[in-house]
Amino acid sequence: xKIKELLTEGTWSxxxxxxxxxxxxNLMSKPIRLTDAKDALYSLVGDDDLFDxxxxxxxxxxxEAPYNPDFDVRPIVSRKLKEWMDHVEEAGWTRKWDSxxxxxxxxxxxxxxxx
Numbered sequence: 001x002k003i004k005e006l007l008t009e010g011t012w013s014x015x016x017x018x019x020x021x022x023x024x025x026n027l028m029s030k031p032i033r034l035t036d037a038k039d040a041l042y043s044l045v046g047d048d049d050l051f052d053x054x055x056x057x058x059x060x061x062x063x064e065a066p067y068n069p070d071f072d073v074r075p076i077v078s079r080k081l082k083e084w085m086d087h088v089e090e091a092g093w094t095r096k097w098d099s100x101x102x103x104x105x106x107x108x109x110x111x112x113x114x115x
Contacts, residue, residue: 010048014084016093020044021101028108031072034058041077050080074113081109 015021024044032040037054053076060067085106088097097105 013043013046015044015105016095016097016101018098018100021104025104028074032074034071034073035069037073045077047080078109078111078113081105085109
């Protein structure tokens with residue numbers, strides 16, 4: 001599978017405008033609870049792979065870490081953004097990224113979130 005297909009297939013929204021990037025920046029400025037994440041991210045970072053990861057965390061399984069509705073999903077979102085930014089040129093997005101949006105998203109992609 002080509003990079004373009006890996007990164008953009010299954011992606012329905014990305015923060016490609018300055019307005020969207022600022023909205024995501026503000027959202028990522030404080031913890032995003034697992035139980036709120038899908039609604040909060042849907043129009044900004046809509047991606048099958050990301051949402052599958054969130055679904056896995058929302059579905060407790062035997063022998064795994066206990067379900068934590070307050071789990072902060074920002075590190076997971078940051079990894080998805082980094083994946084996009086590492087290959088932004090060759091991914092062939094259908095819409096061009098605003099330069100201001102790219103700067104903001106690259107900062108979010110490289111930020112470390114922790115407790």
